[in-house]
Amino acid sequence: MLMMLPRNRFALSGFHLLCALLVLMVGCSQQPAQKTPPTTGNEGRYKHDKDFGPDEDVDLSHVPDAVPRHEQRTRAGNKNPYTVLGKTYYLMEDETAYRERGHASWYGKKFNGYHTSNGELYDMYAMTAAHKTLPIPSYVRVTNLQNGKSVVVRVNDRGPFHDGRIIDLSYAAAQRIGIHKTGTGYVEVEIALPNDATPIPRRPQTQQGQVESVLPPGTFLQVGAFGSRQAAQDFANRLRAQLTIPVVVTSASQPREIHRVRVGPFKDAASLQQGRNQLARLKIFDAHVVYQQ
Incomplete structure (x- = not known):
């Protein structure tokens, strides 16, 4: 009768060790996941120099x-x-x-x-x-x-x-x-003031202590701009028939053709306001100040 010998315990342990080494080798062959870099506090608009x-x-x-x-x-x-x-x-x-x-x-x-x-x-x-x-x-x-x-x-x-x-x-x-x-x-x-886009000029004092409000030379109120010279002239002629102040048409060809209708010039703030009042009676409220040499 043959006797069954027990399995070698050391051989069994060696097998487990080999398996563990194989798992470790496979794990090491994989690349680790990339981490998100920490924020630097230089985000938003400040990340741009x-x-x-x-x-x-x-x-x-x-x-x-x-x-x-x-x-x-x-x-x-x-x-x-x-x-x-x-x-x-x-x-x-x-x-x-x-x-x-x-x-x-x-x-x-x-x-x-x-x-x-x-x-x-x-x-x-x-x-x-x-x-x-x-x-x-x-x-x-x-x-x-x-x-x-x-x-x-x-x-x-x-x-x-x-x-x-x-x-x-x-x-x-x-x-x-x-x-x-x-x-x-x-x-x-x-x-530029609400309901009156006219900037109020500085008011220097004269030697007599009186306050004056002189406007720069060539101060006008612009009341319209047209791509057609004829349309600008027609509008200017209608204004001339209803205003007591001069009406002029200035033209430019660059960067595109444009013809501007302006009233003036005005020498001081008082005359400028009178011009605005006349335009207001014609329902023209959006005129703005321009300076023309």
């Missing part, structure tokens, strides 16, 4: 100017004083005579969709702007002093906090006055 415009050229000439109107001014965006980059700024107590010349810049896609100083969302395709000391909201006319182009914008943000710059325009506004490609431009910024 520089600002930039649209990916492709966009014609924004159809975007209308901002229309000055009465708006309630809240504490949002009107903290006074406030400090940025170690410098303290104080808001204007009376902006009704504000007029200033300096360099304008623009901000675009880097800030598009982010909150402005008063909590609104910045829209680079709207007619808005940032200013350091004007109350929010305010309306100003910005004129490029190199080409005469102007636009009315609504101030709803703070900035620009760069030396030598007095206003930061939206991309649309910058395109309107022709500084979107150069980045900056020398401009005049003047207040």
